[in-house]
Amino acid sequence: xxxxxxxxxxxxxPQSNADRIAAASITPTHNWAGIEFVDSLTLAPDDSLVSVxxxxxxxxxxxxxxxxxxxxxxxxxxAPEVSVIPIRLPTSALKTIGFTxxxxxxxxxxxxxEAALPDGTPPxxxxxxxxxxxxxxxxxxxxxxxxxxxxxxxRLYFLLQPPLETLLSSAKLDFPFKxxxxxxxxxxxxxxxxxxxxxxxxxxxxTMQAITAVRMLLLAxxxxxxxxxxxxxxxxxxxxxxxxxxxxxxxxxxxxxxAKRQYNWQQTSIPVRIANYELMMRxxxxxxxxxxHFDLVILDEAQRIKNRNSTTAQIVRALPRTRSWALTxxxxxxxxxxxxxxxxxxxxxxLRDDMHLKSIGKATRDYILRRTKDxxxxxxxxxxxxxxxxxxxxxxxxxxxxxxxxxxxxLSEMGDTLTIQHVFELVLRLKQIxxxxxxxxxxxxxxxxxxxxxxxxxxxxxxxxFSQWVETLEKLGVALDRFGPLQxxxxxxxxxRDGVIAQFKQxxxxxxxxxxxxxxxxxxxxxxxQYVFLFDRWWNPAVEDQAVNRAHRIGVSGPVTVTRMMAAGxxxxxxxxVLEQKRELFNQLFAETAAPRTIGLSQDEIFxxxxxxxxxxHKKQAA
Amino acid sequence: MAEPKRESAGCVGFVTVRxxxxxxxxxxxxxxxFHGRPLEFHCTLPVKPSRAxxxxxxxxxxxxxxxxxxxxxxxxKAKLNTNLIFTDCMAAISxxxxxxxxxxxxxxxxDSSQAEPGLAIPISAADNLAHFRxxxxxxxxxSRFAGDEAIFKQRWHELKLDVDxxxxxxxxxxALLEAHxxxxxA
Numbered sequence: 001x002x003x004x005x006x007x008x009x010x011x012x013x014p015q016s017n018a019d020r021i022a023a024a025s026i027t028p029t030h031n032w033a034g035i036e037f038v039d040s041l042t043l044a045p046d047d048s049l050v051s052v053x054x055x056x057x058x059x060x061x062x063x064x065x066x067x068x069x070x071x072x073x074x075x076x077x078x079a080p081e082v083s084v085i086p087i088r089l090p091t092s093a094l095k096t097i098g099f100t101x102x103x104x105x106x107x108x109x110x111x112x113x114e115a116a117l118p119d120g121t122p123p124x125x126x127x128x129x130x131x132x133x134x135x136x137x138x139x140x141x142x143x144x145x146x147x148x149x150x151x152x153x154x155r156l157y158f159l160l161q162p163p164l165e166t167l168l169s170s171a172k173l174d175f176p177f178k179x180x181x182x183x184x185x186x187x188x189x190x191x192x193x194x195x196x197x198x199x200x201x202x203x204x205x206x207t208m209q210a211i212t213a214v215r216m217l218l219l220a221x222x223x224x225x226x227x228x229x230x231x232x233x234x235x236x237x238x239x240x241x242x243x244x245x246x247x248x249x250x251x252x253x254x255x256x257x258x259a260k261r262q263y264n265w266q267q268t269s270i271p272v273r274i275a276n277y278e279l280m281m282r283x284x285x286x287x288x289x290x291x292x293h294f295d296l297v298i299l300d301e302a303q304r305i306k307n308r309n310s311t312t313a314q315i316v317r318a319l320p321r322t323r324s325w326a327l328t329x330x331x332x333x334x335x336x337x338x339x340x341x342x343x344x345x346x347x348x349x350x351l352r353d354d355m356h357l358k359s360i361g362k363a364t365r366d367y368i369l370r371r372t373k374d375x376x377x378x379x380x381x382x383x384x385x386x387x388x389x390x391x392x393x394x395x396x397x398x399x400x401x402x403x404x405x406x407x408x409x410x411l412s413e414m415g416d417t418l419t420i421q422h423v424f425e426l427v428l429r430l431k432q433i434x435x436x437x438x439x440x441x442x443x444x445x446x447x448x449x450x451x452x453x454x455x456x457x458x459x460x461x462x463x464x465x466f467s468q469w470v471e472t473l474e475k476l477g478v479a480l481d482r483f484g485p486l487q488x489x490x491x492x493x494x495x496x497r498d499g500v501i502a503q504f505k506q507x508x509x510x511x512x513x514x515x516x517x518x519x520x521x522x523x524x525x526x527x528x529x530q531y532v533f534l535f536d537r538w539w540n541p542a543v544e545d546q547a548v549n550r551a552h553r554i555g556v557s558g559p560v561t562v563t564r565m566m567a568a569g570x571x572x573x574x575x576x577x578v579l580e581q582k583r584e585l586f587n588q589l590f591a592e593t594a595a596p597r598t599i600g601l602s603q604d605e606i607f608x609x610x611x612x613x614x615x616x617x618h619k620k621q622a623a
Numbered sequence: 624m625a626e627p628k629r630e631s632a633g634c635v636g637f638v639t640v641r642x643x644x645x646x647x648x649x650x651x652x653x654x655x656x657f658h659g660r661p662l663e664f665h666c667t668l669p670v671k672p673s674r675a676x677x678x679x680x681x682x683x684x685x686x687x688x689x690x691x692x693x694x695x696x697x698x699x700k701a702k703l704n705t706n707l708i709f710t711d712c713m714a715a716i717s718x719x720x721x722x723x724x725x726x727x728x729x730x731x732x733x734d735s736s737q738a739e740p741g742l743a744i745p746i747s748a749a750d751n752l753a754h755f756r757x758x759x760x761x762x763x764x765x766s767r768f769a770g771d772e773a774i775f776k777q778r779w780h781e782l783k784l785d786v787d788x789x790x791x792x793x794x795x796x797x798a799l800l801e802a803h804x805x806x807x808x809a
Contacts, residue, residue, distance in 0.1 A: 087675050094650075094696040097802070098665035140790070142797075152802060159801055160794050162659035162786065170658035170785055 099153045101160070139165040141184040146193050147366040158192045171219065176244050179208070182376040187213045189369045194323045195346040197302070199370035202329040202549030204377070207241045210298055210327055215246040218271055223295040223323075225271060229316060230300035232276035233519065236498055238300070239274065254279060262286055277304055280315045287319060294321040302326035303542075305345055306338035317345050329549070330542035331368065336360055343367075373552070381559040383552045387576075389568040392434065393442040400433045400570060408610050423606055427571055434567040435472050435536055445535055445565045446479055452563065453483050456531055457511040462504070463531035465514050466547045468538055473514040476535070484509045489516035501526070517543055520550065527556040534564045537572060541579045574609050633657040633782050636705035637791040638697055638726070640689040640712045641742040641799060643806050647671035648745065650693035651795040654703050659786035661794075665700045666802050667693055685745035690717030698724055706778045709762075711792045713747035716765050725771040728752070729788055730761035739796055742806060760788055 141164040145155040161167065164184050179187075186209035190196055200206050217223040230238055235253055242251050254264040254275040264273065265286050280287070297319050299305065305313035324346045331339045339360065340351040346367065351360060373380055392400060407426040411418055436443045449465065456463050467473050470489050477485045486504050488497060497519075504513045505528060513526075517538050529551040538544050544564075552560040566572040638652045648670040654663040672680075672688055680687045694715040698708065699722075708726040710716065716728050753766040757779050764771040800806055 087679075089673070089676060089679070094670060094692055095668040096650075096665050096696055096700050097668070098663065098700055100663045100702060101661050140793075142794075155801055156664060156798050157661070159798050160653060160661040160664055162655075162794075163790065166659055166786070166790070170660075 099156060101157055139163065139181060139184060141165060141181070141188050143188050143192055148194075149192070164188045164191075167216070171216075173215070179212070180205070180376065182371050183209050183212075186369060186371075187216070190325060191216060193325070193367070195325070195367055197326045197328065197331060197342060197346070197364075197368045199328055199331045199368050201370070201372045202546050202553065204371060204373060204553075206327045206329070207238065207300075208245050210300075210325065211242055211245045214272065214296065214298075215249060217296070218249060223271065225268070225294050226273070226296045226298070227294045227319070227321075228272065228274045228298045228300065229277060229280060230274065231304065232278050233494055233497060234300060235274055235276055237524075242272065242274075254283070258282075265289075265292065277312050277316075281311055284311075284315055287315065290320070292320065294319060296323040296325065297321045298325045298327065299345065300327045302328040302342050302345070303330050303333055303338060306333060306341050308341040308344055313341065313345070317348065329546060331370070333540050333542045339364070380552075381556055383548065383560045383562060386561060386563045388448060388563055388565045389573070390444040390448055390565060392567050392570070393437065393440075393444050393447075395440040395442045396433060396437040396444065396567075399437050399439060400430060400567075403429055403433055404571075404610075411610065420606055423610065427575075427609065430571045431536055432469065432472075434570055434572050435467070435469070436475060441475075444567065446476065448565065449476075449533060449535065450480065452531070452533070453480060453512060457483050460508070461511070461531060462529045463512045463533060464520070464526060464529050464547075464551060465512060465533045465535055466517055466520065466544075467514070467535040468517050469536070470516055472535065473516060476514055480512055480514075483511040486510055486513045488513055489519045492519070515547070515550075517547055520547065524550045525553060525555070526550040527553045530556070530558050530560055532560060532562045534562070537564065537566060537575055537579065539575070539579075544579075571609060578609075633784075634662055634703055634705050635782070635784065635786075636698070636701070636708040637788075637795060638694050638708060638710045638712075638715055639792050639795050640693050640715055640745055641739070641796060641806075642685075642745045643669070643742055646803070646806055648688050648693060649742075649799045649803055649806060650689070650697055651799045652694075652697035652701060653791055653795050653798070654701060654705055655786065655791060657782055657784050657786070659791065663701055663703055664795075664798060665697045666799055667696065669803065669806075682748040685714040686717040686747050686749055689714035689745050689747075690719070691721050694718035694726070695721050698722060706782060707775060709788055711789075712744050713749065713752075713763070714745045716747065716752070716763070717749060719765045719768055719771070725764065725768065725774050727762040727764050727771070727775055729792075730754075730763065732789060739800065742796070742800075 143158040143161045143164065145158040149155050149158075162170075164187060183205055186198060186200065186206075190198060190210065190213035198206050198209060200209075214223065214226055218226075228238060235255075239251065239253060242249060249272055250270045251272040251274060252264055252267060252270040254261055254273055256264075261279070261283055265283065267273075275283075286292075297316070299316060305316055307313060326342050326345060328342070331342060336357060337353055340353055340355075343351045343364070351363060355363070373383070404426075407429065411422055411426065414422060432438070435445060453463060465473075465476060467476070470491055473487060473489055477487055484507070486500050488500050492500060500513070501524065504510050504526075513520075513529075532548050532551050534544060534547070538547075548560070548562050552562075564576075566576055634654050634656050636652060636654050638650070640648055640650045642648050646669040648667070650667040650670070652663075652665045653661060655661055670688060670693060672684060676687070677684055689712055694710070695718045698718065705724075708724050709729050710726055711729050711731065713728050716726055718724070719726055749765070751766045752763040753769070753772055754761065754763045755772050755776075756762070757775060762775065764775070
């Protein structure tokens with residue numbers, strides 16, 4: 001309440017209104033924002049306020065004598081207004097993506113009958129010492145989808161599979177031996193791939209890895225019809241390995257006369273067929289049947305198709321198939337062309353001859369798995385190389401010098417008609433002299449070999465001797481008679497070869513086996529031998545490695561000593577230097593390092609063994 | 624209307640959430656059979672909380688995003704009804720507040736490494752957990768659902784699982800990186 005107005009005056013008093021109000025009785029009550037509000041004001045009875053218009057006389061003057069009238073009003077003060085700002089929290093459903101996978105079979109191996117091996121050996125899976133993958137799986141080998149698998153759902157299918165060890169454990173698959181961790185990795189590598197090269201060094205168990213991957217794919221019902229192609233001498237080995245590692249899988253060997261082979265090819269109830277390369281050529285017409293389709297074709301020793309234009313390569317490339325796997329310890333024997341040609345089987349046109357080595361390495365990385373023993377079998381006994389540089393006997397020196405001098409003169413005189421074949425002939429003649437003197441039969445290498453074998457036989461050990469010539473092996477057989485030598489080469493019929501190996505293994509009087517590189521360098525397990533002699537050197541280090549790895553493989557009980565014999569100061573020494581360069585090439589490609597200095601053995605280098613020049617190039621340069 | 628879920632004998636669910644500083648949260652849900660083989664997989668697109676959510680949920684943001692949002696969405700998308708759901712992400716347990724599916728957090732092994740490079744397992748502000756042991760595993764459930772522990776114990780003995788409970792989370796993490804390559808680069 002506050003005094004709103006004053007509308008009265010008293011003519012009796014000369015005081016100003018302000019003085020009068022000050023003299024009045026005021027009841028102050030509120031003070032707000034510096035303004036004082038009063039509830040009432042009482043003037044003295046004889047007093048009155050002077051009108052503000054005192055100096056302006058009017059007709060209303062008389063009314064000023066009335067008592068003042070005070071009007072009080074009540075005003076409502078509004079509360080401050082509050083604004084509300086709503087904040088919306090997103091409530092929309094989250095976006096998800098989902099995949100369902102088929103209810104996979106449980107990989108359970110069907111009940112099987114006791115099946116005897118062809119040679120009467122009982123199946124190994126039930127033999128004492130077998131290892132079941134059952135029980136708690138310890139390893140964590142994961143499947144990785146291949147890079148060429150594009151669809152996310154397909155990639156996730158492999159990524160979301162349990163570790164391989166868990167799968168094998170739940171399937172209760174039996175193994176004769178517990179696989180090594182790197183072997184699990186090899187199986188996991190093959191399993192999801194439609195094209196793959198398993199290029200492990202010899203002796204690491206490519207066979208077992210391939211068989212187990214096939215076994216799992218068959219149990220997962222992703223395969224029904226598998227063809228395995230291998231060199232003829234290895235067919236029995238594959239049969240044995242299948243019985244050992246996957247005894248429940250029925251297999252058939254394509255063999256016999258044409259009618260039988262035709263029956264073998266047309267059989268659909270057997271999931272795995274084993275055929276040899278030589279036979280593929282004979283059955284070419286049968287294989288061209290458009291109805292024959294293989295879910296998987298495996299090429300063992302796939303370097304057999306390194307020549308793109310060979311009939312064998314053409315036939316296997318034409319096989320209608322879904323998956324293509326190649327097994328080889330030597331994807332490159334001479335040059336990267338070997339690898340390019342193996343890829344022609346896997347995926348025609350994927351690699352080109354003119355691709356840079358680094359590009360090839362990059363393009364093939366996802367398709368090739370290669371491990372070496374020194375990397376994965378760190379606990380395996382070592383392989384020790386001993387390069388024996390032997391001096392030729394006097395009669396050998398005479399023969400060698402005569403042959404070399406005459407040969408070089410002869411080659412030089414040939415002029416433009418000189419071919420690389422002529423050079424090879426001279427090389428071979430000189431190498432044979434390094435083995436045995438053609439006139440006297442003297443041999444510095446034989447002398448050394450006999451001395452070494454004396455020691456080996458005395459200690460009850462066994463040795464393998466490799467040569468590229470059967471004639472050399474036969475001469476050695478006569479000279480080493482007291483060590484009970486056995487022969488294993490092209491002149492020994494295939495049917496008898498398994499018996500030779502068995503005798504060598506079991507007969508304690510047989511201390512040495514004489515093998516040709518061609519027959520003995522692949523597919524044999526001779527890990528009970530701790531000594532290997534390379535009586536002469538092969539052109540290709542990969543073939544030599546294969547030969548050595550007959551003995552230095554899983555299961556070897558002690559270090560393997562490899563003696564590489566060469567006649568000092570001869571063509572053998574020069575070839576050795578070239579071989580070392582080729583070994584370097586191989587290492588460089590698979591180590592993914594810089595491009596090699598040289599690739600393979602060029603024609604110039606071969607001519608250069610005798611300081612000769614390539615006649616055609618020489619002519620061009622002269623022009 | 625949601626499709627009725629299929630019943631599959633002895634299947635188990637594993638759900639996890641990973642957080643990338645750059646891309647947000649990734650959730651994955653894997654259903655396996657009793658041998659550990661995959662039957663179903665679902666994952667979310669990256670979930671990035673708004674600034675308002677960060678402010679309003681404060682330290683309970685992970686529980687909200689991982690549990691009430693991601694886990695709930697993933698489990699509801701599945702076509703198969705699982706007997707049990709395990710998680711390695713504590714924040715996912717809060718899904719129990721908005722879902723009927725019992726969920727248990729698997730305590731990490733002493734020797735386990737934390738998540739993948741660039742990805743973290745979100746933490747939880749929840750302190751209302753009940754701990755118990757199942758076979759070789761230490762588990763935790765929300766203590767607000769006292770019956771969950773008994774449910775887990777009963778179904779565990781019925782299922783007789785042949786899987787390592789920690790292992791499927793590695794698969795999910797890899798699958799998340801496969802489905803979201805950007806997270807791998809992060």
